[in-house]
Amino acid sequence: MSSDQLADSATDRGVPAEKVDSLASSIDLSDPATILRFGADAQNRAAAAADAMLGAARNQTTGEAGEALSGLLATLRGFDVTQLSEKRGFLSRLLGRGKAEAMAIIQRYEGVRGQIETVGDKLDTHRTRLLEDVERLERLYAATLDWFHALAEHIAAGEVVLARTDAEAIPAAERAATDPEDTLAPQKLRDLRAARDELDRRVHDLRLTRQVAMQALPGLRLIQENDKALAAKILSVLANTVPLWRTQLAQALAIQTMREAGEAVRAATDLTNRLLTANAETLRQGNAEARVELERGVFDLAAVQQANAALVSTLEDSLRIAEEGRATRQQATKELARAEAEIRRALTATRPSADVTRR
Template structure:
């Protein structure tokens, strides 16, 4: 995944809402047709299922765990044939020199067997590394798709808010004026239906806001998984490129020292130097392994990110409660107004005409 691609994704995340798209979506809403409200934004919300399935697949991916186990097994194998002890414990080389070529041959044979195990473990690790990098690419594509989903939700929300604003400012006031006109007996019912459709659209827009919040929270989760996969892939590459060759080099050095000691006693100085190198290499391996384990044991989520997500969720819930209360207040007001309208109808029906005669008689 290149830096250019990541920068492009970040720029897309700041993309403004397209007015033409918002207008087109708003035109799809017909308050006289409840089905248009139910269908509004449904396609964008359905993408949440695909994104959630993909995130679940990434979280349940066994490649990370298997790679960690294979890496630990490889290091255990290297430690099991610790060539660094050849310099720290003279007894090993001493026995080698005293017993001659027979023991040297046994060590070489043992090395051949261990080398086969290391090569097999290296092949498995390389396969895990390839799968981890493939997962990183898949998550990058999922990240881009989630951004598109996020922007689509934002456009639907903006369209719904525009329709609500126009309804509150123009359509409902006009319907209220018609409802006060006695010449239109069904106007009050139409007003009530209009208000109910308006409330349904308001709830639908609120649902889209919640879905957009889910999309926003899923983006950092994808980045965290990507970072962990990339870190582990880098550790595997480091072990295959540095640790294993160093181990082989150390063993080759130990065997070369044995041959030099058999040939000449002047190799003592070289042996002392090799011992210091072996000690330094062992310490370097220990430090590198400790750093790798520390990175691998880090948590997937940072506490600060969880706290921010929780605060956003609490604010969302509070907004939901407030909007619901406003909706209930509006409905109570509508009930009072409808009762007044009904009383007006009864009064008109029971009023008597000129001369005391009831209307219509």
């Protein structure tokens, strides 16, 4: 494929042609430093992305929020409001212990309420931090995407220069090397081929880095989705579970008062008890389903392992291809030395005839 065709192909992939031409013009095969510097800035963004990913992994907000959420649910489950709904015996009714039990439950509720409010405030703080993390991860995703595009631009520019070198520069140098008057032409040809191979390896390194960038993108989205799911769960608990628990307590107290007034409310008490049981079971099932959905991210480990195996295979292929290229270049070096020796032998053989002509 010619350099023009490669440029058109890069444009079709969304890489700006002007950017590719600008990057390609920065490569001078006669200056090894330009090859070494080519794409270095784009590759250096990998370190910044890795630091950001490490910072996200070190973030303890998710773990602390999960612990606080579990503690709140344990506190709610530990405060059994159904004690007020238990049917008392004849002696309890005779001694009037129902009101005393109700007062004890209310006093205990006052103490537990403070704990719940404290944990609730902490959960709300964690939810705010999680939402901030979601925004930060969104910015990191955009930066990683820019990094990916920058690598693609450098790769396209390197491919254009390689195609141009193979199609124009190397053939011209090969023709010049056949000129016996230019003794340095073979060395120039060898230097050009070496520079071309060095650029080829540099472009391959950029391809590997681009693969790393591509793998970072879904990882960022996964962390972001987990943070959003946990933030939504916290909001649901604060907005639904805690108020429902307080409502259940109020209902239990009301039922106790109704029972003290007479047995006429027995049917309502039984119905409320069934509702409390149903609500508790619904909460358990809903919490289990939500936790299952929240923990689904761990099942993407197989995809990470597959991507890692593919990357390892790519590196092994790169080493094998580099070894084959090294062997080819060594063989080419021997052939060039043999060709140079033949030229010198030919020049030496024709020298006496030239001396005779001058006489």
